[in-house]
Amino acid sequence: MGKISYYTEEGLNRLKAELNDLKTKGRADIARQIAEARDKGDLSENAEYDAAKDAQGLLELKISKLEDIVANARLLDESTIDTSQVSVLSKVRIKNKKTGAEMTYTLVSEEEADLKQGKISVGSPIGKGLLGKKVGDSAEITVPAGKLEFEVIEIDR
Structure with missing residues (x-):
């Protein structure tokens, strides 16, 4: 379990929007890059493919961290x-x-x-x-x- 953090409504909504963006657009962009690199032939010597797979790993790590933050986020009532x-x-x-x-x-x-x-x-x-x-x-x-x-x-x- 991650560390509980407290957020304003605006801050929590911004985190959720970023997470949603990474899951939809981010994953689609990486999938497209991997498909383009795969179309270029031999994967054993394809630097573009390796770079796209590395980028995919970093994206998934970022998504995982954001999911953990959002799951442990608590909304503060300013009043x-x-x-x-x-x-x-x-x-x-x-x-x-x-x-x-x-x-x-x-x-x-x-x-x-x-x-x-x-x-x-x-x-x-x-x-x-x-x-x-x-x-x-x-x-x-x-x-x-x-x-x-x-x-x-x-x-x-």
Whole structure:
């Protein structure tokens, strides 16, 4: 059994769509490539055939991993999120105590993380450091660049 992960409805739907796409279009493309390579003759010295079979193996591995993720996915109800402390799907505004810079992040699962959209993983150093904190709490977080100290300014959903 895989690791249980929590997703927003949007994130889970995106995973299911990707899985469906790989199972339909992805498998059809690979089957076509294998058929074309097979038509070119001797399979013992056919690099195209070998490459297509390797691609098929990688595709099936990716499909298997996605099926496991989807099977162990749990949908989070955003309306039940406790905003008194930082948790999954919390939108948290933090202030770097050293520089005074403010940032707003939404804590999401690993697969939904996208820094450009302000979504960080609960498994990241900052995500782990913020979990369970309340407004006004300080969090000293060790990141690759060293130690950073943040103050939680606001928690929302």
